[in-house]
Amino acid sequence: MSAIWDPQHECMSRDELEQLQLERLQATLNRAYKNVRCYQNKFNALGIVPEDITSLGDLAKLPFTTKEDLRVNYPYGMFAVPLREVVRIHSSSGTTGKPTVVGYTRNDLKYWAGLVARFMTAAGVTPDDVIQITFGYGMFTGAFGLHYGSEAIGAAVIPMGGGNTEKQLMIMQDYRSTVLVGTPSYALTLAERMEKLGIDPKSLSLKVGLFGGEPWSEAMRTEIEQRLCISATDNYGLSEVIGPGVAGECPFKCGMHIAEDAFIAEIIDPETGEVLPPGSVGELVLTTLAKEAFPMIRYRTRDITSLVYEPCACGRTTVRMKKTMGRSDDMLIIKGVNVFPSQIEEVLFAIEGCEPHYQLVVERRGTTDVLEVDIEVTENIFFDEMKKQRAFLEQVEKRIESVIGVGVSVKLVEPGSIQRFEGKAQRVIDKRTL
Incomplete structure (x- = not known):
């Protein structure tokens, strides 16, 4: 059993917690309405x-905030404090247009470190640890968030950054x-390289992996744990809300505990x-309760998950979110069926001979959408005689179709x-011209 970083907030009774949430929500709404034109306009439009x-319960009356709101108000229009009070600026990559820009006050950075320290402590990190960060340092919040959390705990940090395996x-x-x-997909890249170099994972000092930045399945967790000989834990965050620190797993790995004194979580029909x-399974919506520079009210994360309110054996009383199934905007709709890459990943990891690397390619042929699943397989299967290879291929296709409810072509x-x-693995290539 791991220690609890902040027992006061992680183990509150539901009544106490909800009272604290309401007080902080009201303060956040007042600050946002007073200082952020976007929120003034949204509230005024609804009267x-x-x-x-x-x-x-009144939270549902409020309008949503979307990534588009952040782009329209680029770069500083969503800030609730003067720029002189902002001590850190991060942003998204901007691959789909203007990047979304987020800011932090000095208090925000301190609070962020504490939130990350919570899930790191829950995963078993102590001041005696040496932490290797393989996220890229830069505008992305991942590396800095884990860096601050590590330092708050008192562990030694190796700021390696991305790549150079x-x-x-x-x-x-x-x-x-x-x-x-780092990301779970990069953990498997490390494991693959270790095997090629003949490095025995048991010869390393590694004991814990803290993975985030992309959805991953339980089967992928098992693969990482077996190949690296570590305990692999999931954590969740997004730059627009704070970065890593929204939620993370305890040793029981039965959902990620959300820091509910800092965020109100809702599940909506997307x-x-x-x-x-x-x-219910739906899209996660988050409202920040403690951020000064960049409050977010009912932010649509586009991540698909569900919330678990039953008490956890670890002693924490906060709600838990299940692993994200994917994103409502990355979700593939094939012949009217919703398909998530994580569903296919679960199938592939269960089939002997499939490597943990795959890619989904979607094309439109005439008026029909076709989903091809490219799978790396072990050499003995790849070089098998055609008859055996065909039988294996058909087995994989049938297993995938039984899970997702739509036929696929496997390569x-x-x-x-x-x-x-x-960084994040590119699981989907969508070639459709819609």
């Missing part, structure tokens, strides 16, 4: 003022790293925007032929 929100392994060996931070009852490719990524 709402902050004083109208007198209970947590063989050097990562050298540092891991020589500096006796005990905790690995089509209608209606708030769904507890336990077997040689080990190492699918491009490796140092």
Whole structure:
């Protein structure tokens, strides 16, 4: 059993927690309405003022905030404090247009470090650890968030940054790293390189992996844990809300505990925007309760998950979010069926001979959408006689179709032929012209 970083807030009774949330929500709404033109306009359009929100149930009356709001107000229009009070600026990559820009006050950075320290402590990190961060340092919040959390705990940080896999392994060996931070797909890239170089994972000092930045399945967790001989834990965050620190797993790995004193979580129907009852699967919506520079009210994350309110054996009382199934905007709709890459990943990991690297390619042929699943397979399968290879291929196609409810075309490719990524893996290539 790991320690609890902030027992006061992580173990509050539901009544106490909801009272704290309401007080902080009202303060956040007042600050946002007063200082952020976007929120003034949104509230005024609905005829709402902050004083109208007198209970947590009233939150559903408020408008959503979307990534488009952040782009329209680029760069500083969503800031609730003067720029002189902002001590850190981060942004998204801007691959789909203008980047979304976020800011932090000095208090925000301190609070952020504490939130990250919570899930790191829950995963088993202590001041005795040596933490190797393989996220890229830069405008992306991932590396800095874990860096601050590590320092808050008092652990030693190796700010390796992304890429340079063989050097990562050298540092891991020589500096006796005990905790690995990065994306789960990069953890498997490290494991693959170790196997090629003949490095025994048991010869390393690694004990814990803290992985985030992309959806990943339980099967992928098992693969990482077996190949790196570590305990692999999931954590969740997004730059627009704070970065990493929104939620993270405890040793029981039965959902990620959300820091509810800092965020109110809702699950909505992504089509209608209606708030769904507890336990429903839908889109996660987050409202910040403690951020000064950049408050977010009902931010649509586009991540698909569900919330678990039952008490956890670890002693924390906060709600848990299940692993994200994917994103409502990355979700593939094939012949009217919603398909998530994580569903296909679960199938592939369960089939002997499939490597943990795959890619989904969607094309439109005439008026029909076709989904091809490119899978790396072990050499003995790839070089098998055609009859055996065909039987294997049909087995994989049938297993995938039984899970997702739509037929797919499977293509077997040689080990190492699918491009490796140092950050998030690119699982989907959508070639449709819609």
